[in-house]
Amino acid sequence: MPLTAENLYNTYRASLLKYLIGMLPGGRQDALEILHETYIRLLQHEDLERIQQNPRAYIFTIATNLVTDWLRRRHSRRQDLHDSFDELEFPCDEMTPIRALNWEQSLAQLKQALMGLPELTRQIFLLSRFDELTYPEIARELNISTRTVERHMSSAFHALQQSLEDFL
Secondary structure (H helix, E strand, O other): OOOOHHHHHHHHHHHHHHHHHHHOOOOHHHHHHHHHHHHHHHHHOOOOHHHOOOHHHHHHHHHHHHHHHHHHHHHHHOHHHOOOOOOOOOOOOOOOHHHHHHHHHHHHHHHHHHHHOOHHHHHHHHHHHOOOOOHHHHHHHHOOOHHHHHHHHHHHHHHHHHHOOOOO
């Protein structure tokens, strides 16, 4: 039987799912998500023949790396520490003309600060904050190192913080 992504996935699906359920705090739902992503990664590999010696180790390594990325992303966003915000419990204060003016000024200042960033730094910042990509995902997309992404994000935060100092 030829070694294909489908064959690998079907052969190791059940054991991989059990393995993932044990690793993830969210249980089966999160494990199914990682399992699906593992299959997608397998499909992206053109030459599976080179892993014929130990395909089980290969597919489990892919899954383990995805879990590590998933947990890191979850921890960095601290999703489990966020409380839901119900507007009925916390009604918004009425927007006064002064508050509206301050809001408009701070948005204009933020836009100006973003436009003042170097192109690559701005692109990395936008991918991180608006497209919600992780640093490794940004690094892969832009063909740069994760450390370079971290440096550009630090630079962006510093520049934006200085620019908005009067509004914070």
